Amino acid sequence: xxxTRGLACQYPGGAVLRFPDVAVPQGGTLLLRGRSGSGKSxxxxxxxxxxxxxxGEIAVAGxxxxxxxxxxxxxxxxRHLGFLPQKLHxxxxxTVAGNLELVYFAAGLPVDRAAIAxxxxxxxxxxxxxxxxxxxxxxxxQRVALARAILLNPQVILADEPTASLDDxxxxxxxxxxxxxxxxCGATLVIATHDARVVVAMPQAQVLDLDRLPET
Amino acid sequence: xxxxxxxWRYLWARPLATVLNLLLLTLGLxxxxxxLLTRAQLDRAFxxxxxxxxxxxxxxxxxxxxxxxxxxHLDVPPGNIPLREAQALAKDARVAxxxxxxxxxxxxxxxxxxxxxxxxxxxxxxxxxxxxxxxPMEVVLGHQAAQATGLQPGQSFxxxxxxxxGGAAATHAAHPYVVSGVLAPCACVLDRLLLTATESVxxxxxxAHGKDDDHDAAHEDEKREITLALxxxxxxxxxxxxxxxxxxxxxxxxAAPALEITRLLRMVGVxxxxxxxxxxxxxxxAGLSVxxxxxxxxxxxxxxxxxxxxxxxxxxxxxxxxxxxxxxxAALATxxxxxGGHLLTGLLGYLLAAEQSLPMTGWLWLGVELWVPALALTxxxxxxxxxxxxxxxxEAGQLLNSR
Numbered sequence: 001x002x003x004t005r006g007l008a009c010q011y012p013g014g015a016v017l018r019f020p021d022v023a024v025p026q027g028g029t030l031l032l033r034g035r036s037g038s039g040k041s042x043x044x045x046x047x048x049x050x051x052x053x054x055x056g057e058i059a060v061a062g063x064x065x066x067x068x069x070x071x072x073x074x075x076x077x078x079r080h081l082g083f084l085p086q087k088l089h090x091x092x093x094x095t096v097a098g099n100l101e102l103v104y105f106a107a108g109l110p111v112d113r114a115a116i117a118x119x120x121x122x123x124x125x126x127x128x129x130x131x132x133x134x135x136x137x138x139x140x141x142q143r144v145a146l147a148r149a150i151l152l153n154p155q156v157i158l159a160d161e162p163t164a165s166l167d168d169x170x171x172x173x174x175x176x177x178x179x180x181x182x183x184x185c186g187a188t189l190v191i192a193t194h195d196a197r198v199v200v201a202m203p204q205a206q207v208l209d210l211d212r213l214p215e216t
Numbered sequence: 217x218x219x220x221x222x223x224w225r226y227l228w229a230r231p232l233a234t235v236l237n238l239l240l241l242t243l244g245l246x247x248x249x250x251x252l253l254t255r256a257q258l259d260r261a262f263x264x265x266x267x268x269x270x271x272x273x274x275x276x277x278x279x280x281x282x283x284x285x286x287x288x289h290l291d292v293p294p295g296n297i298p299l300r301e302a303q304a305l306a307k308d309a310r311v312a313x314x315x316x317x318x319x320x321x322x323x324x325x326x327x328x329x330x331x332x333x334x335x336x337x338x339x340x341x342x343x344x345x346x347x348x349x350x351x352p353m354e355v356v357l358g359h360q361a362a363q364a365t366g367l368q369p370g371q372s373f374x375x376x377x378x379x380x381x382g383g384a385a386a387t388h389a390a391h392p393y394v395v396s397g398v399l400a401p402c403a404c405v406l407d408r409l410l411l412t413a414t415e416s417v418x419x420x421x422x423x424a425h426g427k428d429d430d431h432d433a434a435h436e437d438e439k440r441e442i443t444l445a446l447x448x449x450x451x452x453x454x455x456x457x458x459x460x461x462x463x464x465x466x467x468x469x470x471a472a473p474a475l476e477i478t479r480l481l482r483m484v485g486v487x488x489x490x491x492x493x494x495x496x497x498x499x500x501x502a503g504l505s506v507x508x509x510x511x512x513x514x515x516x517x518x519x520x521x522x523x524x525x526x527x528x529x530x531x532x533x534x535x536x537x538x539x540x541x542x543x544x545x546a547a548l549a550t551x552x553x554x555x556g557g558h559l560l561t562g563l564l565g566y567l568l569a570a571e572q573s574l575p576m577t578g579w580l581w582l583g584v585e586l587w588v589p590a591l592a593l594t595x596x597x598x599x600x601x602x603x604x605x606x607x608x609x610x611e612a613g614q615l616l617n618s619r
Binding site for chain 2 (some may be wrong): 070074075081083092098
């Protein structure tokens with residue numbers, strides 16, 4: 001569940017971006033739509049607790065982020081948020097399983113190998129656990145990154161441009177996988193995209209159109 | 217995944233850079249270890265061999281040469297002194313003990329020293345086999361000399377003229393020595409000497425150089441010489457007057473070992489300081505190299521680190537990750553550096569032993585070596601500080617803007 005009220009962020013130059021209020025129920029989907037520089041990344045950063053709003057409130061997974069200090073925000077993000085970046089950022093120094101182990105390292109938790117195996121199995125890439133990222137195809141890498149995002153059963157998954165640079169078929173598959181995975185773990189899904197195909201493919205999702213925001 | 221485990225994997229993700237950094241750090245630490253070990257053993261050897269010797273009386277010349285030849289048996293003596301004059305000094309009220317030493321011959325590079333039983337007693341030497349010499353031409357072997365020559369009590373050998381490795385030099389084949397005993401190791405200069413009665417040296421040389429049987433014994437004594445004498449004072453006050461007395465009233469010189477060795481160590485110290493300085497420069501280069509490698513690692517892994525922040529890793533954990541990489545380098549380099557330093561010292565000891573010089577071993581662990589890991593850790597941590605700060609300040613937000 002994500003609820004915002006009067007949310008705004010101020011950029012270093014002084015410009016302030018005010019976002020419309022949203023209320024996304026648990027398990028729902030929100031599309032942040034807009035061109036580059038429209039504020040998608042800022043909204044994601046606010047939702048991830050990486051940036052403090054200059055005004056307004058944001059509550060994610062039932063937690064008002066303003067109430068959390070920096071250390072608590074890191075811990076909260078580790079336990080409640082899954083993240084799928086556009087560049088998948090699978091570390092070449094580690095195997096697929098090692099990349100998933102990073103989630104536990106970041107959260108300061110002991111590694112749960114059974115959970116890693118289960119996540120890879122759920123995404124259909126269990127047999128790739130021992131491979132290096134350079135040995136994966138694009139689709140396989142995306143599945144591994146998604147497995148990493150859902151490993152700790154997050155309540156919210158933030159996906160940044162998941163279909164960028166994919167052809168139509170691959171984009172459709174990626175969205176289906178993302179949606180199916182989020183539904184499978186009951187997570188709220190937020191997709192930041194400038195890809196019109198995503199809006200078409202997800203008619204049931206709430207859309208926050210950032211191209212029409214007034215900047216003050 | 218544990219911090220140490222992850223940092224280890226990241227470290228070896230760049231094997232070439234890691235190996236080069238490791239090599240640089242190891243070289244610096246090995247050089248430092250070598251300096252520490254050699255200097256400590258040099259100091260110990262000097263201290264041990266000098267113990268209880270207040271002055272060395274010998275022919276005029278370089279006092280340092282006299283000490284090196286008479287106490288440490290590392291140099292040739294400046295000349296001989298008349299026996300009568302040395303005996304006169306032994307009766308001086310300031311002298312508690314005077315031990316005569318006669319040098320000139322050697323066997324397979326080990327010096328044959330003519331002396332009396334006071335000499336082994338001075339170093340507290342114990343017999344491992346046989347007995348001390350009881351008559352001229354009997355010889356007792358030091359531990360190292362016995363091991364190197366393989367001589368056993370009862371066996372005989374002929375000394376060679378000269379103090380260097382005398383295999384090819386003229387031998388006194390007509391006057392063989394008989395081994396009467398072997399000393400237990402004393403970790404002192406005796407280990408590499410062959411000890412015999414002073415009379416043995418006279419006998420070999422007087423015959424070799426043509427003894428005239430018609431001369432009477434008194435006349436012989438008048439002509440007899442020894443090489444030098446080790447002197448122990450009755451009181452420390454003698455140090456103020458005895459050397460001056462010898463130097464001004466006789467044709468001999470008295471040298472104070474403590475003074476000369478301090479001078480020698482100061483000279484040697486320049487060498488060790490240069491080596492130590494060189495090692496520190498190596499360590500500085502290694503530190504710089506580690507810094508560059510870690511700084512590059514932070515730049516290369518900027519997005520990995522940002523992802524870790526996004527996944528909830530607190531800044532201190534990212535900084536710790538970089539510091540741990542430096543820690544691994546320091547730990548590995550410490551192990552390799554200490555090993556290398558000890559191996560080099562062992563090699564140096566082997567080479568010195570081949571020349572019957574000062575004993576040196578790599579099988580020695582000094583408390584001061586604890587500085588080696590401390591130094592390695594300091595260099596590595598200092599080199600990692602800025603990169604760790606860079607990791608600490610890593611913003612996860614840049615991950616959202618990377619395309």
